[in-house]
Amino acid sequence: MGLFVNILILAVIFGFAGYQIYRAVKRSKQGKCAACDYDCEAKKMLNQSKKRAM
């Protein structure tokens, strides 16, 4: 496997992990629904209406 592919895979893994940590911190700042991992009906509706509004 070439050095480039190695570095690419490493970058993807680190990038994804970094993004997840960033997202967790951001979501917990929003609190309430956003911080909860529980994808209930109310939350799905909320997300849908947000998408529509955008």
Place this chain on the structure above:
Amino acid sequence: MTTVALLGNPNTGKTTLFNELTDKYAYVGNWTGVTVEKKVGQIRHSHTKVIDLPGVYSLNPITKDESVVTNYLLGHSPDLILNVTNASQLKRNLLLSVEVLELGVPVIITLNMIDDLKRTGHYYNLKTLSTELGCPVRTTNARNKEGLTELKADLVRDQSEIKPNLPLKLNYPLMVNQAIRQAATSLTKDYKVEPKFAHWLAIQYINNNKVVRKYATMHQLKPLLSQKAYYDAQKFDDQIFETRLSFIEKTLASATEQLQSTQHVAITSKIDKVVTHPIFGLPIFVGIFYLMFKLSFDWIGTPLSGYLDGFLSGPISSWANQFLTQAGALPMLRSLIVNGLIAGVGGVLVFIPQIFVLFACITILEDSGYMSRAALVTDRIMEMIGLNGKAFIPLIIGFGCNVTGIMAARTIEQPKERLITTLISPFMSCSARLPIYSLFVAALFPRHQALIVLSLYFLGIVVALFMAKFYHVIFKAKEHSVFIVELPQYHIPRLDIVWHGTWDKGKGFIKKAGTIIFAGTVLIWLLSNFGVRGYVTQIDQSFAANLGQILLPVFKPIGISTWQPISALLTGVLAKEVISSSMMVLFHTSNQTALIAMIGGSFTAISAYALLVFILLYIPCFATIGTIKSETGSAKWAAYSVISSLAISYTLAFLIFQIGSLLM
């Protein structure tokens, strides 16, 4: 598009009915307060939209979430209201129905859980009910889909096909009637309010409905505002209540029919005599929880977990290693994938069996009807510390996830009590902490796994209750919330509800494995493979080791003698599951059995228990901290929660380790 609003008392099976009608799955629980915000669904193959509103006892709201319904009626005009009632509790349920019928919007009343009523040996003559109430009355049993086809046919009509309803007119005392008429007439004449709505508005205003009064003030409805003092002085609200109640009693008396069998009621009350017994109730509650942990840890969960671990750390891990070596991956990438991701994330995933079995047990308890009894049993203890059984529900939900637990505290109406419940919620042992408990109990308490985990759960409850009492005294909370809990008839849990409930609670865990646990594992791998000199091969020279060693003196008094658990604890703030995956990475082990052996070597029973207590109570995870901040509306409370839990956890772990070491 036809809009149908689903409305009714709490725990009448509205959400189950909503799911059956709309082919959508929403969270169902056999207790009060499951629907906090309104949900919308569509009946399949139709143009009918169904709105599931939170359960309320009356349109005059007591709690925050109850005002959702009244506000909805003030601002929207649904084409049809489906009033779901609990057939066995009709007298109380109709108090709400009367208020809705007075609105004059087409209403269909359904007597749900009709089987439970039949088992009490009663039945109602639907024709009589329909004539007296002036609207169609149906019967359903949402749980086994009885009567749903007929009900669906009633709902999927076009707007034009729905028959209009006349508002229900009750014979209120003369003075009340006159007041309603006068107000309604001038609202129609001077403010162009639609006559039916004006009539309803007047009744609700006179009846001291807080939301309607706010609405009148906002819209400057003078005919109502100017008479407020008069209405209140004459105690018209009491008279309205009396009239409604006697109307309902009369209607029910004329519609009641007797049936023969009462066997089921006898069974429910026989079970209740035992499980809600003032003395035995609590031990039974503890016993049921013990059984739950026995199932999850000793009998089903751990053996299954062993197989899963064998598979992940054996074939999967060696296959990945071989593949990466052959493909010519750099040693660093291989270490990240095999020793980091597969060992770390896999190390958390192997606990899926325990977690799912536990969630299945909790769902069975919810669906059978036992949870309401548990709330009743704990109410007596909660009463002693100044909270009530209502706070028990958010706390039990907190066993799943503290965030949802804190959200559920919204059903508590007193702000101080709500704040207290929010602050003590993180002490409830959420499911994210299970993996790390599993590891330690397997390493140091193999024969008493369930007992040790049970003791941690109850220690969490005890600390929560103790802190609640403390806050109660500090905040000088005097006012009390009312705790009304309905004791539903016991059901045999339905398999699909149990499966859905378990999956709903558990899928968050699997999702987290792919997101935050993954990220936490990568972070700890980085910290353990890099040091001040860059990439290191000796873990002792890594950042994780440096950090752990700096903090080691602080943790020595609570029995931690190696740096690895300390670094793992730091990552636990991301999500508590990450503690387990970090331990896996930091101890450089590829499978659970090896890690268990390592832990067994570096801890004693006492120091392990002290660490578990510390993990139970220390800093809440990011998501929980964020929720505390947004629910209390202040960063100070969130910061306070972090500091206080750290202080409490350290003190308790210190006491346990020091006293335990003296005794041993």
